[in-house]
Each structure stands twice: as structure tokens, then as C-alpha cells.
Amino acid sequence: MRTTRINPAAIALHIVLIIGACIMAVPFVWMALSAMKDLSQVFVVPPKWIPDPFVWSNFKDSLTALPFGQAYINSFYINIIVVVSQLITCSMAAYAFAKIRFPFREPIFIMFLATMMVPGQVTIIPLYLMMKNIGWLDSHLAIIVPASLLNAFGVFLLRQFFRGIPKEMEEAAIVDGAGRFTIYTRVMLPLIKPALSALGIFTFLGMWNSFFYPLIFLNTPEKFTVPMMLNLYRGMYATDWTLMMAGASIALIPVLIVYIIGQRYIIEGVTLSGIKG
Amino acid sequence: MNGKLSDRAGTAPALNQGEPKRTFLSTKKTDALWGAFFIAPQMVGLIVFSLIPLIMAFAISMMNWDGFGAKTFAGFDNFVSQFNDEDFRTAIVNTLYYTVLTVPTGIILAMLVAIGLNKVRGKIIYRLIYFMPTITMSVAVSVVFMWLFNADFGLINLYLKEWFGIQGPKWLTDTRIVMPSIALLSIWMGLGTNMVLFLAGLQGISSSYYEAAQIDGATRWQQMKNITIPLLSPTTFFVTIMSIIGSFQVFDQSFVMTSGGPAKASYTIVYHIYETAFVEFTFGKSTASAVILFIMILSVTLFQMKMSKRWVHYEDQ
Numbered sequence: 001m002r003t004t005r006i007n008p009a010a011i012a013l014h015i016v017l018i019i020g021a022c023i024m025a026v027p028f029v030w031m032a033l034s035a036m037k038d039l040s041q042v043f044v045v046p047p048k049w050i051p052d053p054f055v056w057s058n059f060k061d062s063l064t065a066l067p068f069g070q071a072y073i074n075s076f077y078i079n080i081i082v083v084v085s086q087l088i089t090c091s092m093a094a095y096a097f098a099k100i101r102f103p104f105r106e107p108i109f110i111m112f113l114a115t116m117m118v119p120g121q122v123t124i125i126p127l128y129l130m131m132k133n134i135g136w137l138d139s140h141l142a143i144i145v146p147a148s149l150l151n152a153f154g155v156f157l158l159r160q161f162f163r164g165i166p167k168e169m170e171e172a173a174i175v176d177g178a179g180r181f182t183i184y185t186r187v188m189l190p191l192i193k194p195a196l197s198a199l200g201i202f203t204f205l206g207m208w209n210s211f212f213y214p215l216i217f218l219n220t221p222e223k224f225t226v227p228m229m230l231n232l233y234r235g236m237y238a239t240d241w242t243l244m245m246a247g248a249s250i251a252l253i254p255v256l257i258v259y260i261i262g263q264r265y266i267i268e269g270v271t272l273s274g275i276k277g
Numbered sequence: 278m279n280g281k282l283s284d285r286a287g288t289a290p291a292l293n294q295g296e297p298k299r300t301f302l303s304t305k306k307t308d309a310l311w312g313a314f315f316i317a318p319q320m321v322g323l324i325v326f327s328l329i330p331l332i333m334a335f336a337i338s339m340m341n342w343d344g345f346g347a348k349t350f351a352g353f354d355n356f357v358s359q360f361n362d363e364d365f366r367t368a369i370v371n372t373l374y375y376t377v378l379t380v381p382t383g384i385i386l387a388m389l390v391a392i393g394l395n396k397v398r399g400k401i402i403y404r405l406i407y408f409m410p411t412i413t414m415s416v417a418v419s420v421v422f423m424w425l426f427n428a429d430f431g432l433i434n435l436y437l438k439e440w441f442g443i444q445g446p447k448w449l450t451d452t453r454i455v456m457p458s459i460a461l462l463s464i465w466m467g468l469g470t471n472m473v474l475f476l477a478g479l480q481g482i483s484s485s486y487y488e489a490a491q492i493d494g495a496t497r498w499q500q501m502k503n504i505t506i507p508l509l510s511p512t513t514f515f516v517t518i519m520s521i522i523g524s525f526q527v528f529d530q531s532f533v534m535t536s537g538g539p540a541k542a543s544y545t546i547v548y549h550i551y552e553t554a555f556v557e558f559t560f561g562k563s564t565a566s567a568v569i570l571f572i573m574i575l576s577v578t579l580f581q582m583k584m585s586k587r588w589v590h591y592e593d594q
Contacts, residue, residue, distance in 0.1 A: 013393055020390065021406045024465070028409065030432060031421045043430050046439050089318035101305075102312025108320070115327045119526055119574055121550050122567045125337060125560050126330035129344060149322025180311045209414040211529050212547075216555060227416040231533055234420055241424055248417040259412050263405060266412065270470055271477040 028252075035059065035246040042241050055242070062246040065237065070222055071229035072250075075208060078140055078225065083203045085148035087196055094158030095184050099170065109159075112152045120212065128216060142217040143225075147207065154199050160272065161195035162188065198269035201262040208255060226251045338564040345558075355565035365566055367541050368549040371456060375545065376524040378460035379467070384516055386464065387471030392505065394472070395479045404473070411469035419533035422462050423449065426534075449535050452542035459530050459543055467523070471516050478512030479505070510589045518581050522574050546570050 030049075034042065035058055037051040063069050096102065097109050127146065128137070136142040165188065173187045189196070211227045218224055221232060233247050259266065338355055342348040359365045390407060394400050410418065425432045426448035434445030448458040486504045495503070506513075528547035531537055537544035537552075546566065554563035 010397070013397060014399075017390075017393055017397065017403055021403055024407050024410060024468070026432075027418070027421050027425060027465075028413075030425070031417075034424075045430075045435060047432055047435050089322070092315040092317075093319040096312045096315035100308050100312040100315065102309045105312065108316065111328075112319070112323060115323060115331075117575065117578070118327065118331060119522075119567070119571055121526065121547055122334050122564075122571045123327060123330035124550075125344075125554050125564050125567070126333035127326065128554075129333070129337075129560075130325075130330070132344075146322065146326040149318055150326045151319075152323070152327075155319055180307075184315070205412050209412075209416075211414075211416050212551075216551075227414050230414075230416050230420060234423070234533065244420050245424075248420045251417045252413055255413055256409075259409065263408070267404070267408070267473055270473045 031245045031252075032249050034242055035249045037242050039240065039242050058242050058246040059250060062233070062243045062250065065243060066229060066233055067222055067224075068226075068229050068233075068247065068250065071224045071226050074140065074223060075226040076254075078144055079204055079207045081144050082147045082207050083200050086151050086154055086203050087200055089149060090151055090154035090199060091158050091189060091192070091196065092184070093155045094162055095188055097155065098159045098162035099165075099188075100180070112155055115150075116152045116156075124213075124216060131217060137217060138219045138223060140218075140223065143213055147203075151203070154203070157199055157269065157272065158192060158195055161192045165191050194265065194268070197262065198265040198272075201258055201265050202269055204258055205255060205266075334564050334568060337560055338568045340561045342560050343558040344560045348561075351561055355561045356569065359562060359566050359569065362562075364541065364544065364552075365549055368544050368546045368566075371542070371544055372525060372527065372546045374456055375460055375463075375527055376521060378457055379463050379524050380517065380520045382460075383464045383467050383471060383520055384513065387468050387516070388475050388509065388513070390468065391472045391475030391479055392501070394476060404476070407472055408469035410466045413466075415466070415529035416533050418462070418466060419530050422530075423534050426458055450539055452540050455535055455539065455543045459527070459534065462530055462534075463524070463527065467520070471520070474512055474516055475509065478509045482508045507590045511591055514581070514585050514589045518578055521577050521581075525570060525574055525577075 033049055033051060036054045036056065037048075037058075038053070038055045041048055041051065093112075097105060097112075127142075131137050131139075131142040136145075169187055169191065170183055173183045178186065209227060210225075211231070214225045214228050215231075218228065221229070224232065230247050230251050234244060237243055339351055339353070340348045341351045341354070394403055394407075397403070428434055428445065428447040428450060431445075431448070433448070437443045437445040446454045449455055482505065486508070487500060490500050490504060526547050527545050528551065531543040531545055531548060532551075535543045537548050547570070550563050550567050550570070553559050553566065
């Protein structure tokens with residue numbers, strides 16, 4: 001099927017695509033290489049790409065210059081709680097919306113969809129006041145609880161998958177004497193594992209990168225998440241480019257690992273939300 | 278279809294275990310209970326963290342309030358004062374300018390890349406690279422671009438000088454250039470998502486159209502103009518709406534890279550909302566501008582939906 005015939009148009013296309021790929025990748029490469037440079041190599045003209053010598057201590061210095069390690073721990077534990085609880089709460093709601101008949105099911109579901117239209121900035125001040133009243137300002141709870149309990153997009157995404165499961169699966173379970181809850185945990189959840197992975201990855205990336213909400217709810221640096229710490233860093237060490245690049249690299253490592261492992265799910269998820277949105 | 282299933286949910290075990298047959302009503306009742314049980318956590322979230330705050334937002338936007346002291350009723354004063362506020366007007370103009378810069382370019386680029394990638398070998402690797410900026414942290418990316426954009430020793434200007442002998446612009450410190458610079462960064466960041474959506478759209482176009490066109494002797498360009506672009510229009514429609522909504526909410530990049538400057542040249546609506554609320558503590562005004570943002574997003578979306586009838590072609594029509 002594949003011919004080795006050289007096609008000039010295809011070669012031209014590849015050249016354009018490779019140039020494009022370079023533009024997309026260069027900032028990352030520059031960041032990663034600069035993170036290992038000595039500060040004196042930063043201002044060399046023309047720019048020097050390969051560090052000489054490699055200064056590995058930049059990573060350690062950027063972690064110790066500010067409580068970056070703490071920010072890492074904060075981000076990770078917040079993320080784990082939010083991802084796990086979203087997977088549980090979204091899949092529960094999605095299962096009900098797809099497979100159980102109950103009063104006002106459609107209007108309630110439409111309400112869920114409608115809230116996706118509301119930009120976060122509209123509700124941020126009321127949320128801030130709520131958090132102030134219950135004493136959750138400058139507490140991770142202000143970030144964890146709302147994110148864990150509300151993700152209309154997640155409900156919508158998982159519902160699409162649940163709807164694709166034939167009812168025979170459920171009927172078979174019922175014949176075997178299974179109740180609703182058993183059907184949900186033993187039959188349904190295993191069947192939508194790919195969708196759960198996609199949602200989990202989306203939630204992780206969204207939470208890990210999220211900046212606006214933590215910026216508003218958190219005050220003390222010890223409670224900061226990774227993007228906030230990086231921003232603080234920029235404010236304090238604005239001229240130390242190598243340390244900033246080390247900080248940015250460290251901030252991006254989990255994202256890139258998740259991306260490489262889960263890229264199939266990410267692409268599927270984006271595609272699905274786009275087509276059926 | 279679910280109804281029938283639910284009916285059997287009650288009867289099936291009864292057949293097996295010889296219990297008295299449950300009535301239709303009780304099944305309906307248990308289903309209602311199970312439904313309530315399963316949606317409860319997200320329902321609580323929806324009410325507490327979305328519906329109540331939304332109602333509160335409309336109330337606060339009609340008050341003079343710093344969030345701590347006494348509140349007085351202001352009616353529509355906050356809205357009026359926002360439109361008389363020079364900062365707010367600057368924010369609106371900047372945001373619209375940013376939208377004009379990012380949305381059309383971003384969409385056309387993403388469409389071209391997707392068409393280029395659609396049938397090419399090594400598609401997966403290209404897609405992996407092009408999508409990477411989309412998933413990365415805006416703060417980290419902004420920090421990296423602060424350096425790349427640096428007028429004196431940023432990579433872009435160094436190479437402009439080295440290769441072309443051009444003295445590059447002051448990307449982030451010239452009031453005329455700063456918004457295009459931020460737009461460049463945003464186009465770079467957003468290309469991946471739109472590209473993936475267009476790729477999915479292209480996969481959905483049946484190859485029989487192209488085969489028929491080839492038989493009729495249509496050129497590549499005619500095929501693109503008459504088949505690809507019209508049949509991609511549902512995707513283009515979706516991408517346009519999402520891009521505009523996203524660009525109305527731009528914040529992170531200008532907050533991190535330029536602090537809204539120089540001279541408020543990159544000061545955006547969300548920046549204004551942030552500034553009036555959490556720096557100046559004028560919650561009423563801030564919420565009023567958030568409500569205006571909401572109305573802007575809503576009207577653009579509705580307008581798009583109305584206009585879409587003219588240019589969006591679905592394959593089954």
C-alpha cells in the first residue's frame with residue numbers, strides 16, 4: 001500500500017509542519033535547557049542553547065529559594081482529593097441522568113448544562129464572601145470543596161458514555177439480583193473506565209494549572225499551589241532567569257508526564273466534548 | 278427506553294425469588310429515591326456553588342459594598358458608573374482588541390494545520406507536539422515568554438538581529454505592541470485544542486464527496502472550498518464560540534507578564550474584575566462588571582447561534 005515514491009507536495013507539507021512543530025516546541029526546549037545553565041551563560045549573544053557546564057543545582061536552588069516543595073505537596077494532595085471525589089460524584093450523577101427515571105430529570109440536567117455558560121468571574125465574589133463567612137478563606141477547603149462537588153462538564157461527559165451502554169447489561173445484572181448501587185459500582189463503572197480516565201486527566205490538568213481561584217482564596221505562601229508559587233517567584237527573583245526556568249520546568253513536569261501517558265484520552269475527551277457539545 | 282427498564286428493575290428479581298410482584302408505583306418511587314441519591318452530591322454543589330452565588334451576584338451588583346461594612350442599595354448605579362469608569366472602558370476595548378487579534382487568526386491557523394495533518398504520515402507525533410502548549414500551565418508559559426519577549430536579551434529579538442539585522446520591538450513594554458504579543462502567546466497556547474477539534478471534524482467528512490468531486494474534475498482548491506470548508510462549518514461554529522468565550526476571559530497572561538501594563542495597555546475585563554474586587558474592595562462595582570461580562574458572553578453566543586443558520590451546514594441537511 002505504501003509507496004516509496006517521493007512526492008514533492010508531501011515533502012513541502014512536511015517541511016511546513018516541521019517548522020510549525022519547532023515553533024510549538026522551542027519555548028519548552030529553551031526553558032528546559034536554560035534551567036540547567038549558569039546565569040553568566042544567559043546573556044551570551046548569539047544565544048547559547050546547550051548549557052556548558054550543566055548546572056543541576058538550579059533545580060535544587062529553585063526548590064529551596066521559596067517553599068516550592070510545600071507548594072508541590074499542596075497541589076498534589078488537593079489534586080488527588082478533587083480528582084477522586086469528582087470521579088465519584090460526577091459518575092453518580094451521570095449514571096442517574098442516563099439510566100434512572102426520576103421526576104424533573106430533564107429540567108435538572110438542563111440546569112447543569114446551563115451553569116457551564118456562567119463564567120467563573122460572576123460567581124467568584126459571592127463564593128469569596130461565602131468562604132469568608134464559613135472561615136475557609138486561606139484554607140485549601142475553599143478550593144477543594146467546590147471543585148469536588150461541581151463539575152457540570154464532567155457530568156455531561158460521563159452521561160454520554162453511560163447512554164452508550166446497552167440496557168441488556170443492566171437487565172442481566174438485575175436478573176442476577178443486583179440492586180441499583182451494585183449495578184452502578186460493579187457493572188457500570190468498569191464499563192466506562194476510559195471515560196473516567198479522560199475525566200480524571202482533564203480534572204488533574206485543569207486543577208494543576210488553575211491560577212485564578214487559588215490567587216483569590218489563598219494568602220499565606222505555605223498554602224500556595226504550584227502556579228501561585230511560580231508567580232510569587234517571578235515577583236521576587238524576576239531577573240534570575242535560570243532559577244525561573246528551573247521553577248517553570250519543575251511546575252510542568254507532572255503535566256507533561258500525565259500528557260504523555262494519557263494523551264489518547266485527552267484527545268478523545270476534547271474531540272468528544274467538541275462534537276457532542 | 279429507560280422507563281421499560283426501570284419497570285423490569287422491580288419485577289425481575291421478583292420472578293426469581295418468588296416475592297410478591299411489586300407494583301409500578303413503588304418501582305417509580307424507588308427510582309425517584311435512587312435518582313435523588315445519585316445526583317445528590319453534584320446537586321448540592323450546583324445549588325451551593327453555582328445557583329446561590331449567581332443570585333447573590335445579581336444582588337451584590339446592585340449594592341454599594343466593600344464586602345465587610347454596611348451595604349446600601351445602589352440600583353443600576355454600579356452599571357452606570359462602570360461605563361463612566363475609564364479603566365473599565367479601557368478593559369473592554371483591550372479585551373475586544375485581543376479577541377479580534379486571537380480568534381480569527383487562531384481559527385484559521387488551527388484549520389490549516391488540521392487540514393495539513395489530516396492525511397499526513399507521522400500525524401500522531403505532530404499532534405503530540407502541537408497540542409503540548411494547550412495542556413501546560415499558563416503561569417509557567419507566561420514566565421518563559423516573558424524571557425522570550427524580553428526586548429534586550431529575549432530569544433526572539435536576539436535572533437531577529439542575528440538573522441535579519443532587525444531591531445525587534447519592545448514586545449511587552451510598548452503600549453502598542455503588548456496586546457499583539459499577548460495575543461501571539463495565546464494563539465500559540467490555543468492552537469492545539471482547536472486543531473484537535475478540526476481534525477475530528479475532518480474525520481467525519483465522508484470520502485465519497487471527494488471521490489465524486491475528483492470524477493467531476495474538481496481541483497484541490499475547489500474541493501477545499503466546496504467540500505471541506507462547508508462540511509467543517511459545524512466544527513468552525515463550535516470553535517468560534519468557545520474561542521470568543523475564552524478570549525473574553527483572558528487574565529493569567531497579562532497578570533503574570535505585564536501586570537496589565539504598560540499604562541493599562543494590557544488591562545482586560547477579568548483583570549478589572551479582579552482589581553476592583555480584591556485590590557480596591559468595591560464588590561458592587563466588580564460584580565457589576567462581571568455581570569456585564571456575562572451578558573457580553575451570552576449575547577455573543579446567542580448572536581452566533583442565530584447567525585449560524587446562514588453558514589453552518591450539517592451533513593444530513
